[in-house]
Each structure stands twice: as structure tokens, then as C-alpha cells.
Amino acid sequence: MSARSESGSSSATSSVSDEGEWLDVENDEESITIVSLFDSQTFSSWNEMLDSCKKHHDFDFIATIKNLQLDFHGAVKLVNYIRSRVRDQQPVAKNLTLTDFEDDGYFKPVLENDALIVSLDEILDSDLVKADTTASQLNSSQGELLAQKQALEAELESVRTQFSNYRLAVQETLDRRWGDDTEQSPAKGAVRGDRGNYYFESYAYNEIHETMLKDTVRTDAYRDFIYNNKHIFKGKVVLDIGCGSGILSMFCAKAGAARVIAVDNSDIIKKATENIFNNGLSDIITCVKGAIEEVKLPVDEVDIIVSEWMGYCLLYEAMLPSVLYARDRYLKPDGLLVPSSGTIWMAPIQDTEYMSEHISYWRDVYGFDMKAMQEGIYDDVRVEAMPQNTLCGEPYPFKVLDLQTIKPEELSFTARWESKLLRRPDGLDGFLIWFDNFFATSRSEPVPEPTTTPEVFVKAKNGNVAFTTGPSGIVTHWKQGLLLVPPENPPSKLELPETISGQITFAALEENARALRIDVTCSSESKEGKKWSWKLE
């Protein structure tokens, strides 16, 4: 249940993001397709297009530019004015005046990636226009013109940013406002009730973000790390991957980051943009919609990558590869990853109550045998919050992921595990999997030992933050991964003291890279090995 998987599955409608548009405008003028000002016809050069407008629509674009003595700004507005009139099926007067398109709203492109706007420099610079332009411009050196162009583009960007902020402001004013705006503390504790996970995956647009924000173990860890280490964030450029509703980006901005780039592939980023605006942080945080592998960021490198990428059993949903991609592509050599490492644990379990309530249950349902419903029970990873006393052996940390160094291919792995039995189970019901996350304050800090618990890590150094999703801690929205094994017949009597051990494999499912396959082998001193496999999809 994490936000980034929610993209579009809910009622949100799609619309074009401003950020995307802006990034695309920078396309170079290599091979271009210019859409006619007056219809949908396309041309491969602006000369042909303008000629056609003259011939078929009796509109002389060049003459208009000359008559009104338009500069780059003016020409951009002229293009968008004409395009918006045509789109709205309004007539375009032959003798336009400056006041017709003086509104700054016409800086906003009507066409995405309008090749005509991209070509405007060339048009303004061409002999057709230049013939009559002022002497000063004629005398300008190429360098000056380029500088001017850059200045104008910068100005255009700032106008566009202002416009999008203005648009948000208008939206905000129109939004329904509430009677009481009194100060409230964020609600604590578990969400009341438990709506069916299955039926209503798409039920509530907010639900997933509410669940994550109200997961205080998760959100507090990020908040504490960022707010207690303001010196680390001050003046830095931060990248937030999978920003969701924008909370981590806003923490970073509040902590003094110079710039935060928030990236998310889901429509929730529209809400993040609004949230960021409403909190007066638009000048620090830039929202970019898209996959991190595909978007173009406004910076070449960043000082810090913040991301809440963890899925069930840590690696379900495979968002970590995106973080590693961004690490290799954007993070400075001495840059910081937040969090910095994770440890995955497992332990053998026995829980008679759980098994009878959910597994044996099917053998007698209102007098009918429904054992067919048991199928798959031993094939799928179940996501459940189990009590500590479910464990019948000592937990074992079988994998440490050092985010600074791990390679994407190392996310599929096989590791050894062992566990000393804590009590004498009459048969094993399965295994439980969970993870701890560590937030180190510097890159030079050594990665915690596998057995290092969050408590020990937090005490070791001022500013360190860590949390567990295991059965000994407060329940998080990740709960734990429960791997059930089919009962043995007759049940094997495990003796104390005994250590059971084996191997555990994490791998992506062939048919679905976001899903996870987990294999476990297990043997004890007295018994030969067994092997099981589960899917989480």
C-alpha cells in the first residue's frame, strides 16, 4: 500500500502538468513540425506555414509583428492569442492591436511544445522581420542577441511560474472553505476501522495518503531526521522521489533546503503542488510529474536524495531501482541518501489461533467443506501484523542493503539464515519477514551491523534516526510478510535447544517485475531440508 502504485487507479482525472510542458519547451529546433495558426495542417518550416496563413487565411504574421513592433515577448503572446481564438472558434481580426493580447495569460502556450514559439527567435532574427527593425538591433552582435534571448527566456519562465501560482491561488479561493480554521494537532494513532483491502483498493483517493501520513512510525522518522539535522539540509539541493502528497519535500524546505525537486509519477502530484503552494513553499519546491528515469530535472546534480520507497517485505513494488537510478544519475559523490540503509529480518513462527481462524476455518463453513478455498494459502505472501509471541525462534537479519553502494542487480539475492528455537513448537506454521530502516547523518558513517537494532543505532550518534516494522514495534502500514507452510503429516517434533537454518531468496517475478518471489529452504539437525516458494503481487 504505497502511494506510487496508486497512479490513476482512483477517480482522479488526467490533465497536463505545467512542469512537463515547461521542460519540453526547451526542445531544440532540429526537425520540426509546425502547426498552422488557423487549422490543423502541419508544416516542416515556419516560412511555409506563415505563407499558407497569408494565402489561405489572409493573415500576415510577419507584417503584424512589424506593424506592432513586437519583441520576443510580444510575439509569444501574439501566437498564443491567435491559437486560443482559433481553438475557441473566435475570429481573429486582421488589424490586431497590442491591447488585444496584452494579458499575461497569453504567455501560457495553447499548444504543447509549440514549434512556432520555438522558432520565434529565428523568425524575429530573419531578414523578413529584420529589414525594418531598429538600427540598434541590426547592429547587435550575435553574442548580444543570444544574451538577450536567454534573458527573455528567463523572464518568460518567471512569468510562467507566476502565472501557474496565480492559477493555483484562484483555484484555492474558489475551493470550498471551512468554518473553523482553528489550530489542531495532527491526529495520532491507528485509523479507526478497517475497510476491506481488496474491494476498495480504488475506493478512496485520499485513503492511501491518509494511511501513510497517519503511519506515525514512518512519518515521524522522516520528520525527526530532517528537523533534527537542519544543518545537513541548510542550503542544499534535495531530490524527493515518489513525493506523494509532498510531505517530505516540505519537511526539507522547512529545514532550510535551498531547493527541493519533488518527483512523482502519480496524479497525486497535483495535490502536492497545491499543498506546497498553500504552505508558501512554491519558490523552494519544484514538482515534476513523471518517472524519474524519464523526466528532465531542472538541475544536473543534487546534494541529498530523500525517498520513502519501501514496500511490503521492503522490496515489493520495486521502487528502490528508481532511487538507485537517481543516485547514480544525480547524486553528488559525497551526497546523502535518506534513509541510508535497511535490514531485512525473518523468524520462524507458530500461531495456532491464527491458523485455526484463517486456515482450518475453511474445513467447516456452515457445515460445508470449503477446503478448495485453502488453495493458494501457502503460495501467497500474506500481509499481516502479527504479535511478538507468534515467533517461535530468534529473529535473524539475513540482508543489509547499503543504499550508497548497492547495485540494482543485487536486489535479487540469496542469503543464509538461521534461528535458535525459543520454544518447542509442534510443527512450524511458517515464517515472518520484516525490515528496519536506518537514517545516518553522513555518508562516512559505517553501515550498521546486521544485528544492530534501531534503538542501538539511534543511541550511537546524535541525529541518527531508525525504526522497525517488526512485531516488537508499533504496527506500521507495512505490517509484516507472513509466509505459511503446509502442515507436515505427522507434525515434526522439534527439540530444544535446536537451531534451524537454510537459505532465503528474494527475486522479481518473471511475469511482473514489481512483484516479488520469496523462496525459503529450511533444515534442522535432526531433519532433512525442505523448500517452499511464495509470491507477493
Place this chain on the structure above:
Amino acid sequence: MSGDKMEVELAEQKLKTMEHSEQHYFKSYDHHGIHEEMLKDEVRTRSYMNAIVQNKHIFKDKVVLDVGCGTGILSMFAAKSGAKHVIGVDMSTIIFKAREIVKVNGLSDKITLIQGKMEEIELPFPQVDIIISEWMGYFLLYESMLDTVLYARDKYLVKDGLIFPDKATIFFAGIEDGDYKEEKIGFWDNVYGFDYSPLKATALSEPLVDTVDLKAVVTDPVPVLTLDLYTCTTADLAFNTPFTLTAKRDDFIHALVSWFDIDFTACHKPIRFSTGPHTKYTHWKQTVFYIEDVLTVQNGEEVQCKLDVKPNDKNRRDLDIEVDYSFQVNDATRNASGHSAYKMC
């Protein structure tokens, strides 16, 4: 078994070609979790069981159609009650599990299970004597299968045939829910020190499926829709109606709550169950609609409301729900009126 396997694959392939929203609807039922939840809903399953097995004289030698049979539990109740034959129909691939279950319980010769859409399949009997169906969704109508039941009624049910259940009633009441409204709605005003109000509007437009404590109910309950399954049509599923809530004590109203009752009037002794806050938990819980205002009501005062419910134009399984409320008393400071639009999707 191998024949079944091919069928499973065919069914899965067919599911893939459906609209995403439809696919989601059918596929979400495949998970064990939802069936476990429904079967373990004792109010639901026991009511159906009693309605069927306590009326063997009605079911004996009858041809029965189970619309949306799921794991086949109702079909098996009917077979145990002496039905001549039971046809279970479900679009979901859960029906292949149902087939195994029916076989294990030695009822394969009494029960025929068909995977597919009611509108597209062919039944082995031209007519049926009884239709049984557990078609109800949250707020009765959300993701409900009622339109399929009505289709089956019109196409297959003999004249004077019976429907189990045959009556459904939706109720509304006003509730005091300040703390939880604060937690669900007010939460967005201050999220770790940030203003999250854009998500607040969304939160308000989503009816909340949850359990409501009886003590929270401030007004008398009012029925707003009664469906007689023998006579109603799909057109009745879009409806609007005025209703009046009368306060039964001095309190505040933060939200309206809705639930439904289900009646099996064809039984020898009529059976009814309710999903309201006054009775035992069901998996349907109740549905809460938060309103913008907090109404300060005194015992006996009335809130005039108008309800408008219709399936969404784009996705018929989604519901558009609108509520107008007007509270006018002599004390102008307490007067309030408003309009809320909700979407269940």
C-alpha cells in the same frame, strides 16, 4: 479438472478484455479475503441460511437460480433444502473454487455453476421458480448486483416465482461525530504543521464506510427508499426524495449516516436483518456523509433534507450522491443550510 483449467484461462482472458473498472469489480472478488469476510459476516450468512433451510417446504423440488453465487454457499443451502436443481452464476473466477467446493460436498448433481455475465450466458432451464441472491453493496447500491438480479427476474422467473430476499430499505439519520470528523476531515488542516486543505475537499466528498456507535445517533431514522424486488426496475436505482430528520435530544449533527434493512417476506415466518448502528456488526458497516456545517439541534427540531442518488454516467457501478440540508429555527444563529456532493467510486 483439465476442462476446468481451460475454462479458467478463457475466463481470465475474457476478463482482460473488459474495461478496467469492470475488471476491477469482478477481479476484486477473486481474493479469498473478501469471501472470508462475507462468510464470516454471521448476520448476513445466517439470515440467508435461516431464510432457506427453515423453508424447505418452499424450496422442495424447485428450480433455483443463485445470482452472483461466489463460493456457492447459498446454492448449497438451497440444494440441502431439497431444491430440484440449483443454478449458480458468477462472473468472477471464484466460481471455479465453488465448483470444487460443491463437488467435495457431494452436491455436483444438484448444482450447476456457470461462469459468465447473466446477460450473456444461457441457463439449462428456461425458467426458474426461485431467485436467491446476495447482491447488496455498501450503501445498498454501491457496486451492487441488483440490476443483474432484475435482469434475471425479468428473463427467467416464473410468474408467481419467489425472490430471496425481496425487499430492501435504505435509512438515514443524523449523528454527532465531532471527534471523528476532526480526525478524518480536520486532519488535513494541519498535517505535521502543513496546510493540506486540497485533500480536505476530496475527503469530504468521499462517503466513509465505517461503524457508527448507536449513542452517536441524534435523530430518528427515516426510510428514504424501499425497493420491492418483484416490481422495481433499474430506473428506480436513480432516485431523489425529500426527508425530514427530527432530533430526539439536544445535540450537534456533524454528519448523516445511512444503512439498509433486508427482508425475506416469502419465508414462512418473515426474516429480516438490518445493517444499522442499532444492531450487530455486518461487513457493510454503515455509510457516513459528512456535511460542511455543524448543526446545533434541540429536541424535537427538524432538519429538512433532500437526497439525490444516481449511478455515475461514466461508470455505472459508481454512485453520485447529493444531499441538500436546511435547518431553520427561530434562533437565527443556529440556522444553516447547505449542499454536499459525494461520489462513491
